Amino acid sequence: MCDKSYNKKTCKHVFLQYTYYFFMKKIFIILIIINAILVSGIIYFTKHQKQVDALQLLQESYSKPHTPSVDHTKFEILQKKFNSPQEVTAACLSCHTERGKEVMNTRHWKWQNEEYIEGRGLTNLGKKNILNNFCIGIGGNEQSCNRCHAGFGWADSTFDFHNQHNIDCMVCHDNTGEYFKQSGGAGNPDPSVNLNKVATQVGKPLKANCGYCHFYGGGGNNVKHGDLEDAQLNCSRDVDVHMAKTGINMECVDCHTTEKHVISGKMYSVSSTNTNRLSCTQCHGNTPHELSIINEHTVKVACQTCHIPTYAKANATKMTWDWSTACKLKNGEPYHEEDSLGNHTYLSEKGTFTWGKDVKPEYVWFNGTADHYMFGDKVDTTKPIAMNTLRGSYNDPAAQIVPVKVHRANQLFDPVNGRMIQPKLFDKEKGKGALWKDFDFDAASAAGMKYIGQPYSGTYTFVQTESFWPLNHQVAPKEQSLSCKECHSTNGRLANLNDFYLPGRDQHAGVELFGMLSIILSFIGIAIHASLRIRAHKRQQTESKTIEQ
Amino acid sequence: MKRKVYIYKAYERFWHWTQAFLVLFLAFTGFEIHGSFEFFGFEHAVVYHNAAAVSFMILIVFTIFWHFSTGEWKQYVPTTKNIKAQVQYYLFGMFKNAPHPVHKTELSKLNPLQRIVYFLLKVVFIPLMVISGVLYMFYRYPHNGDIAGINMEGLSTVAALHTLGAFIMIAFVIVHLYLITTGTTVFTNLKAMLTGYEELEDEPKQTKQ
Ligand code: HEM
Numbered sequence: 010m011c012d013k014s015y016n017k018k019t020c021k022h023v024f025l026q027y028t029y030y031f032f033m034k035k036i037f038i039i040l041i042i043i044n045a046i047l048v049s050g051i052i053y054f055t056k057h058q059k060q061v062d063a064l065q066l067l068q069e070s071y072s073k074p075h076t077p078s079v080d081h082t083k084f085e086i087l088q089k090k091f092n093s094p095q096e097v098t099a100a101c102l103s104c105h106t107e108r109g110k111e112v113m114n115t116r117h118w119k120w121q122n123e124e125y126i127e128g129r130g131l132t133n134l135g136k137k138n139i140l141n142n143f144c145i146g147i148g149g150n151e152q153s154c155n156r157c158h159a160g161f162g163w164a165d166s167t168f169d170f171h172n173q174h175n176i177d178c179m180v181c182h183d184n185t186g187e188y189f190k191q192s193g194g195a196g197n198p199d200p201s202v203n204l205n206k207v208a209t210q211v212g213k214p215l216k217a218n219c220g221y222c223h224f225y226g227g228g229g230n231n232v233k234h235g236d237l238e239d240a241q242l243n244c245s246r247d248v249d250v251h252m253a254k255t256g257i258n259m260e261c262v263d264c265h266t267t268e269k270h271v272i273s274g275k276m277y278s279v280s281s282t283n284t285n286r287l288s289c290t291q292c293h294g295n296t297p298h299e300l301s302i303i304n305e306h307t308v309k310v311a312c313q314t315c316h317i318p319t320y321a322k323a324n325a326t327k328m329t330w331d332w333s334t335a336c337k338l339k340n341g342e343p344y345h346e347e348d349s350l351g352n353h354t355y356l357s358e359k360g361t362f363t364w365g366k367d368v369k370p371e372y373v374w375f376n377g378t379a380d381h382y383m384f385g386d387k388v389d390t391t392k393p394i395a396m397n398t399l400r401g402s403y404n405d406p407a408a409q410i411v412p413v414k415v416h417r418a419n420q421l422f423d424p425v426n427g428r429m430i431q432p433k434l435f436d437k438e439k440g441k442g443a444l445w446k447d448f449d450f451d452a453a454s455a456a457g458m459k460y461i462g463q464p465y466s467g468t469y470t471f472v473q474t475e476s477f478w479p480l481n482h483q484v485a486p487k488e489q490s491l492s493c494k495e496c497h498s499t500n501g502r503l504a505n506l507n508d509f510y511l512p513g514r515d516q517h518a519g520v521e522l523f524g525m526l527s528i529i530l531s532f533i534g535i536a537i538h539a540s541l542r543i544r545a546h547k548r549q550q551t552e553s554k555t556i557e558q
Numbered sequence: 559m560k561r562k563v564y565i566y567k568a569y570e571r572f573w574h575w576t577q578a579f580l581v582l583f584l585a586f587t588g589f590e591i592h593g594s595f596e597f598f599g600f601e602h603a604v605v606y607h608n609a610a611a612v613s614f615m616i617l618i619v620f621t622i623f624w625h626f627s628t629g630e631w632k633q634y635v636p637t638t639k640n641i642k643a644q645v646q647y648y649l650f651g652m653f654k655n656a657p658h659p660v661h662k663t664e665l666s667k668l669n670p671l672q673r674i675v676y677f678l679l680k681v682v683f684i685p686l687m688v689i690s691g692v693l694y695m696f697y698r699y700p701h702n703g704d705i706a707g708i709n710m711e712g713l714s715t716v717a718a719l720h721t722l723g724a725f726i727m728i729a730f731v732i733v734h735l736y737l738i739t740t741g742t743t744v745f746t747n748l749k750a751m752l753t754g755y756e757e758l759e760d761e762p763k764q765t766k767q
Binding site: 042043046047049050294295296300301302304305307308403404492493494497498499509510512513514515516517519520521523524525527528530531532534535538539541542544545549 | 572576579580591592593599600601604605608609610611612613616617648652653654655698699700703704705707711712713714717718721722724725726728729732733736740
C-alpha cells in the first residue's frame with residue numbers, strides 16, 4: 010500500500026523509525042499529560058462523603074442496651090392474683106391512665122383506619138373490610154384470625170371496641186417470652202400463661218413481641234411477608250444487617266418509633282396512604298453513598314431495591330396458594346403433604362402451596378399509595394385480580410422502584426355477582442359451614458358471605474389473584490447489594506419495568522440501525538477505495554517497469 | 559522544490575493525540591455502558607466514561623482558547639472553492655496518480671472536504687456529544703446533601719442523540735484513519751502529526767503573485 014516514491018523496503022523502514030520515535034519519546038510525555046487529566050477527572054467524580062463515620066455512629070448509638078426506668082416487680086397491684094387477663098389490663102391502666110385511649114385509637118386495636126384513597130374518597134379500610142389471597146379474610150373467622158388482635162375476645166361482630174379492659178397490653182410488652190395467645194381463642198391468652206409473672210416483667214417491646222404476630226401471618230413462619238420471620242430473632246448479618254444477633258441486634262421499635270402508641274411504618278397489604286411511613290433515609294440520610302451517581306439513583310430507586318437482593322433467606326415463604334384443590338379427603342379424613350424442607354405443599358383445609366427460599370424480588374413503581382380489594386368490589390377477571398394495588402409509574406415524581414414479593418393465588422369467586430368470596434373457614438363445630446370442618450366450598454361461601462353481608466349467588470368458581478408485599482427487611486451487608494448489571498442489562502431484574510429508558514438495557518432500534526449501517530458502509534467504502542488504489546499502484550509499477558525496459 | 563515545514567505546533571499535536579485517545583476511550587467505555595460488550599464492568603465503565611468526559615471538556619476549553627488566540631480557527635472555515643476538484647480527486651484522480659488539487663501550506667492545512675468535515679465535527683458533532691453527555695450526566699445532581707434534577711422526561715431522547723453521535727464519531731474515526739494514508743506517502747500525514755514536520759512542495763508559481 011506504499012506510494013510509488015518509496016519501494017517496499019524504505020516504506021517499512023520509515024514505519025519502524027517513526028513507531029520507535031513515537032513510542033520512545035512522545036508517548037511518554039503525552040501519556041503523563043493524559044493521565045494527569047484523567048486523574049483530575051476521576052477525582053472530580055469520586056469525592057468521598059465521609060459516610061463511614063456516620064455509619065459507625067449509628068451502629069454505636071443503636072447497640073446500646075435500654076435501661077428501664079422502673080421495676081414492675083415492685084408494684085403491689087401487680088402482685089395480686091389475676092383471674093382474667095382483663096384484670097391485668099385494669100392494673101396497667103391504674104397507673105398508665107391515658108394509654109388505653111391511645112391504644113384504642115390505633116390500627117393495632119381498630120384493624121382499620123380512615124384513609125383517603127384515590128377513586129374511593131375517605132374510606133375506613135383495614136382487615137375488617139378487605140380480602141387477601143392467603144386465608145382470605147377475618148369475617149366469620151374471628152376466633153382463629155383474631156388471635157393476633159391486640160385485645161381479648163374479639164370472637165364476632167359483637168365485640169366491644171370501647172371497653173379499655175379488652176386491650177391486650179401483654180402481647181406487646183411481655184418481656185418473659187412466656188406469654189402466648191390461645192389457638193382459636195379470639196385473642197385471649199392461653200390458660201397456661203402465668204399472668205402474674207408476665208405482668209411483673211413488662212417493658213419495651215422486643216423483637217419477639219412484634220414477631221409473635223408479624224412473623225407468623227398467614228398461619229406459619231414467614232408465610233406472608235417473606236422478609237419477616239423468626240430466624241431474625243437470632244440471625245447473622247447475611248440474613249439481616251439490622252437485626253443480626255452478632256451485629257447491632259436492633260429491636261423493631263428502634264426504627265418503628267412510637268408516638269401515643271401509634272407505631273411508625275406501615276404495610277401496604279392493609280394500608281393505603283403515604284403517611285406515617287418509615288424510610289431508610291431517616292437514619293442513613295438521602296446521600297449515603299460515596300459515588301454521586303449512586304446517590305442520584307435514589308431519586309427513582311428505593312434503597313431496598315439494591316440492598317435486599319433476595320428475601321426468605323433463612324426459611325421459605327409461601328409463593329403460591331391454590332385453594333381450588335382444597336377439600337380432598339382420604340378415607341373421609343383431611344390429610345397433608347410436605348416438601349423436603351418440611352413445608353406443607355398440600356392441606357385438605359387450604360389446598361396446594363409452593364414455597365420459595367432466597368427468592369429474587371419482583372419490582373414495581375410505588376409512590377406510597379395503594380388500593381385494596383374491598384367487600385363488594387366487582388372485578389375484571391380477564392387478568393389476575395390485584396388484592397392490593399401499589400400505585401406509581403416512572404412519570405410520577407413521588408414514585409420509586411421498590412422490591413416486592415408477589416403472592417399469587419387461585420381463590421373463590423362468585424361469577425354471577427362478579428365478587429370475590431369470603432368463605433367461612435373456622436368454627437369449633439361441624440355443620441356450621443366452616444370449610445375447615447365440613448370441607449364444602451358452597452356451604453363455606455354461603456356462610457361467609459352471609460356473615461359479611463354480601464350476596465352469594467350459589468355458584469362459585471376460582472380466579473387468579475395477586476397480592477404485593479413491599480420488602481423492607483432482611484437488608485443484606487453492603488458487599489451483597491446489587492451490582493449495576495443486575496438491572497442495566499437486557500435480561501436484568503427490571504426487564505418488565507418498561508415505561509422508561511434504562512441505559513444498558515434499552516436501545517433505540519432506529520439509532521442502532523443507522524449506526525451499524527454507517528460503520529459498515531464506512532468499511533465497505535474504504536475497502537473499495539483501497540483496492541482501487543492498490544490496483545492503480547500496481548498498474549503504475551508495471552507501467553514504469555515497461556518504460557524502463 | 560520540497561521544504562521541511564513545521565506544520566503542527568506542539569499544542570496542536572498534544573490536543574490531537576489527547577483528543578484521539580479520549581474519543582476512543584469514550585467510545586469504548588460508552589459502548590460498554592450501551593450494553594454492546596463487557597470489559598471494565600458496567601460500574602467502572604461509567605466512572606471511566608464520566609472521568610474521560612470531564613477530561614475531554616477541559617481539553618475542549620483549552621483548545622477553543624488555542625483556536626482563537628492563534629487564529630487557527632480560520633483554517634476550519636468551510637469553503638466551496640475547489641470542492642468539486644477535491645471530490646473528483648478522491649473518486650478518480652487518486653487512481654490515476656493525479657496531483658492533489660489543493661496545495662497544502664502552513665496557512666491552509668486542510669483541503670475543502672477536510673474543512674467541511676472538521677467544521678461539522680467542531681460545531682455539530684462534538685457539541686452534540688458534549689451537550690447530550692452533560693445532560694445525561696447532570697440530569698440528576700447532588701445539591702445540598704440531597705439530589706436535585708433538571709426537569710426532563712427521562713433519558714430516552716438524550717440517550718438516542720448521544721448514541722447516534724457516538725456512532726457518527728466512530729464512523730468518522732474509521733474513515734479518518736483510512737484517509738490519513740492518502741498523503742504523499744502512506745505515512746506522511748501520521749509522521750507530520752507525530753513530529754510536527756512535513757515536507758511540503760513549494761507553492762506553485764501561479765499562486766505567487
Ligand atoms: C464530553 C463528552 C461526553 C460526555 C459528557 C458524555 C457523557 C456520557 C454519560 C453521562 C453517559 C451515561 C453513562 C451513564 O450511564 O451514567 C454516556 C453514555 C454513553 N456515551 Fe458518552 N459522553 C461524552 C462523549 C462521548 C463520546 C465521544 C462517545 C463515543 C464516541 C460517547 C459514547 C457514549 C455511549 C455509546 C454511551 C451509552 C449511551 C446509552 O446506551 O444510553 N460519549 N456518555
